[in-house]
Amino acid sequence: xxxxxxxxCKSTLDGEAVDHCFxxxxxxxxxxxxxxxxxxxxxxxxxLAVAALGLAIALIVGAxxxxxxxxxxxxxxxxxxxxxxxAWVELFRNIPVLVQVFLWYHVIPSFILPLKLxxxxxxxxxxxxxxxxxxxxxxxxxxxxxxxxxxxxxxTALGMTTTQTYRYIILPMALxxxxxxxxxxxxxxxxxxxxxxxxxxxxxxxxxxxxxxxxSRGVEIYLAVTGLYALSAFGANxxxxxxxxxxxxxxxxxxxxxxSLAH
Amino acid sequence: xxxxxxxxxxxxxxxxYIVKGLIFSIQLTVIATIGGIVAxxxxxxxxxxxxxxxxxxxxxxxxxxxxxxxxxxxxxxxxLIPMLIGKPIGADLSxxxxxxxxxxxxxxxxxxxxxxxxxxxxxYAGEALGMNYGQNMRLIVLPQAFRNMVPVFMTQTIxxxxxxxxxxxxxxxxxxKGFEIAGKNYGRPIETYILAAATYFVIxxxxxxxxxxxxxxxxxxx
Numbered sequence: 001x002x003x004x005x006x007x008x009c010k011s012t013l014d015g016e017a018v019d020h021c022f023x024x025x026x027x028x029x030x031x032x033x034x035x036x037x038x039x040x041x042x043x044x045x046x047x048l049a050v051a052a053l054g055l056a057i058a059l060i061v062g063a064x065x066x067x068x069x070x071x072x073x074x075x076x077x078x079x080x081x082x083x084x085x086x087a088w089v090e091l092f093r094n095i096p097v098l099v100q101v102f103l104w105y106h107v108i109p110s111f112i113l114p115l116k117l118x119x120x121x122x123x124x125x126x127x128x129x130x131x132x133x134x135x136x137x138x139x140x141x142x143x144x145x146x147x148x149x150x151x152x153x154x155x156t157a158l159g160m161t162t163t164q165t166y167r168y169i170i171l172p173m174a175l176x177x178x179x180x181x182x183x184x185x186x187x188x189x190x191x192x193x194x195x196x197x198x199x200x201x202x203x204x205x206x207x208x209x210x211x212x213x214x215x216s217r218g219v220e221i222y223l224a225v226t227g228l229y230a231l232s233a234f235g236a237n238x239x240x241x242x243x244x245x246x247x248x249x250x251x252x253x254x255x256x257x258x259x260s261l262a263h
Numbered sequence: 264x265x266x267x268x269x270x271x272x273x274x275x276x277x278x279x280y281i282v283k284g285l286i287f288s289i290q291l292t293v294i295a296t297i298g299g300i301v302a303x304x305x306x307x308x309x310x311x312x313x314x315x316x317x318x319x320x321x322x323x324x325x326x327x328x329x330x331x332x333x334x335x336x337x338x339x340x341x342x343l344i345p346m347l348i349g350k351p352i353g354a355d356l357s358x359x360x361x362x363x364x365x366x367x368x369x370x371x372x373x374x375x376x377x378x379x380x381x382x383x384x385x386x387y388a389g390e391a392l393g394m395n396y397g398q399n400m401r402l403i404v405l406p407q408a409f410r411n412m413v414p415v416f417m418t419q420t421i422x423x424x425x426x427x428x429x430x431x432x433x434x435x436x437x438x439x440k441g442f443e444i445a446g447k448n449y450g451r452p453i454e455t456y457i458l459a460a461a462t463y464f465v466i467x468x469x470x471x472x473x474x475x476x477x478x479x480x481x482x483x484x485x
Contacts, residue, residue, distance in 0.1 A: 094467035096425035
């Protein structure tokens with residue numbers, strides 16, 4: 001079985017070879033008809049857009065919910081918040097992401113009419129974001145609970161309020177600790193964005209299904225799509241590694257690496 | 264604002280549409296869990312063997328499976344299996360093979376962590392008693408490793424049960440598909456999606472409660 005990647009230089013309209021297969025990517029020539037390569041690149045853009053928006057929602061909501069779950073018991077208000085955040089995590093963790101996408105696409109806009117104005121990829125991103133937020137909340141909670149309890153006690157002894165304790169003591173440490181698990185959650189978000197095919201967002205997986213059917217060059221199409229997914233996940237991994245490096249405080253978190261600074 | 268009408272959801276609809284999908288989803292989960300644990304154990308043993316000829320294939324397989332979206336893995340197998348055996352294959356069988364192969368990579372990493380959590384002294388003690396590698400693994404290391412891994416296995420199985428909904432991509436008839444078809448035939452798509460979400464939630468939430476109980480028990484024994 002010979003691979004023929006020439007399929008990417010063919011027109012999506014009539015299957016003939018296009019004039020500017022690769023150069024059109026760099027804006028050097030304009031194809032009369034879009035080629036499969038052009039379509040692939042557009043689909044990649046959709047995948048990245050859905051994943052990035054979903055991840056942004058997930059990081060913000062997940063950090064908030066994870067923090068709320070660890071609030072100290074100071075009365076009715078804090079107990080309600082803890083219960084709300086716990087319910088949030090259980091709800092969004094125990095429903096498959098594909099079902100959540102259907103809920104946001106088919107069900108929720110009929111109850112909240114303004115959502116009908118949003119483009120469909122936003123709805124998928126919200127679904128993906130809330131689904132991922134439950135996992136991120138658990139990581140953030142574990143990160144906060146891994147801190148020595150003396151930190152919180154010291155903040156209380158200094159007369160800090162709960163908000164101040166979280167803002168100045170707990171979160172600066174906890175959020176650095178959870179960067180490695182968040183790296184794998186970011187890569188998961190890119191992989192999970194593939195469920196957007198089910199509501200016809202023209203992203204990589206939908207491209208793979210449609211182009212495979214049109215060209216019957218499935219192996220080449222799937223290889224390209226799989227490669228782009230792997231590349232995107234690797235990119236997310238590098239970005240998170242950069243964030244981890246930039247935010248690192250010498251002597252903190254990985255004392256073994258900074259042993260030379262200790263004396 | 265639209266009003267919901269759940270009256271159409273009766274026993275007849277349940278037995279006609281939902282049961283078939285539910286059975287397939289559960290069957291897929293059980294087969295993939297058992298197959299995945301067996302294949303995953305062999306992959307983990309390959310990875311820990313220290314022989315490059317075994318370590319590299321296992322490592323490449325595990326990392327590849329873990330870095331591709333499951334939907335793409337499902338599509339790949341649905342495309343490749345008929346090419347290799349030369350005749351078409353049903354979506355159900357294709358999904359089963361895919362999930363065993365995919366879960367094997369995930370269970371392999373769990374088993375590897377489990378084996379590494381057994382103290383080295385156990386292996387040495389087995390060797391001192393004259394056991395060979397196979398005896399040592401079968402009688403000493405794996406029984407202890409599996410006991411530690413039970414809660415993680417079950418958590419992975421819950422994730423797996425949720426992931427079975429992705430066979431939507433190749434049109435297999437699972438729990439989600441059952442609800443969707445029922446919704447189309449009764450003209451009540453919105454209600455059936457809500458019911459689908461509720462069904463998945465009840466199953467996964469109860470299972471995760473059970474896992475937490477078992478986890479507490481195992482933790483005490485340790």
